[in-house]
Amino acid sequence: MNLKRFLLLSFATYGLCALWAITGVQETTVTLQTPSVPQTISLGMLTPQQLEDRAEELTTTTTSTTTSTTTTTVPFTRLADFHPDTKCQEWFQTAITVGWPNNTETLEKLGRLLWKETRCQNVSYTHPRFNGHDHGVAQINQIHRKYVEQLFNMPMEESMSDPTLNLRFAYLLYSDIAEGGGCGWKPWSLC
Numbered sequence: 001m002n003l004k005r006f007l008l009l010s011f012a013t014y015g016l017c018a019l020w021a022i023t024g025v026q027e028t029t030v031t032l033q034t035p036s037v038p039q040t041i042s043l044g045m046l047t048p049q050q051l052e053d054r055a056e057e058l059t060t061t062t063t064s065t066t067t068s069t070t071t072t073t074v075p076f077t078r079l080a081d082f083h084p085d086t087k088c089q090e091w092f093q094t095a096i097t098v099g100w101p102n103n104t105e106t107l108e109k110l111g112r113l114l115w116k117e118t119r120c121q122n123v124s125y126t127h128p129r130f131n132g133h134d135h136g137v138a139q140i141n142q143i144h145r146k147y148v149e150q151l152f153n154m155p156m157e158e159s160m161s162d163p164t165l166n167l168r169f170a171y172l173l174y175s176d177i178a179e180g181g182g183c184g185w186k187p188w189s190l191c
Contacts, residue, residue, distance in 0.1 A: 005176055009151065009172060013151055013152070081104055082104065082107070082108065082111075083108075086107075086108050086111050087111040087112055087114065087115035087120065088110070088111040088114035088115050088120040089111060090120065091110075091111070091114055091120065091137060091163070091167065092107050092110070092111070094163055094164055094167055095107065095110055095167050095171070097164070098164055098167050098168035098171055099168065099171045099172075099175070100167070100171050100174075109185065109190065112190070113138065113185065113188050113190055114137055114138065116188070116190070117134075117137075117138060117139040117188065118136075118137055118138075118139060120137070121137070122136055122137045122161070122163050122166070123135075123136065123137070123139065124136055124157070124160065124161030125157040125161060126161070135156060135157065135160030135161065135166065136160040136161060136162075136163060136165075136166030136167075137163050137166050137167065138166050138167055138169075138170035138188075139188075140156075140160050140166060140169055140170060140173075141187070142156065144156075144169070144173070148160060148169055151169070151172075152165055152169075173187050174187075
C-alpha cells in the first residue's frame, strides 16, 4: 500500500469516525433474518464469537441517533446464487457491508481465501489456533501492524479480532493492489 493511498484512507476513516462521534450515535442494532422469525439485537450485547456465529444472518443495519433513525438495507447476492460447495458463505454479507464487490466471482474467491486461511474461523489472538502473527478471519499479517493501528486507532490485536474490521482491512489491501493494476489476491498467494 503506497503512503499517499494509506494517508487518504486513514484521513477518510478518521473523518467518518469523528462524524460518527459528533453526531452522538448511541447504539447500533442489527436486524437478523432467519428462515423463521426476524430478531433485533444490539451489537454491543454480542461477544466476538457470537458475532462470528451469527454473521450469515446479518442483513440490515439500523443506526439510532438522538435525533433520528436511519435504516440501511445492504444489497446482497443471495446465498442461493452460490454453488452449495462455496466456502465461507457466512462471511459474505459482512464482506459486502465493508466494501467487497457484490458479485459472485469475487465472493466465491473470497470464500476460498477465508477457507484456505482459517477454515472460516475468526482466528484472533485469543483463539487456540492463533499463530502469533496473523489475525482474524482473513489472517492479516503483523507486517501491516502500523497501518492497521493508525487506520483503526486501536491495537492490531483488538481491531483485527473484529471480523468487520478484519474484512475491511482485507478489502483495502485487495483494492489497493487491484487499482494499481496488480492481482488483489497477492497478499494471500491466490494469484
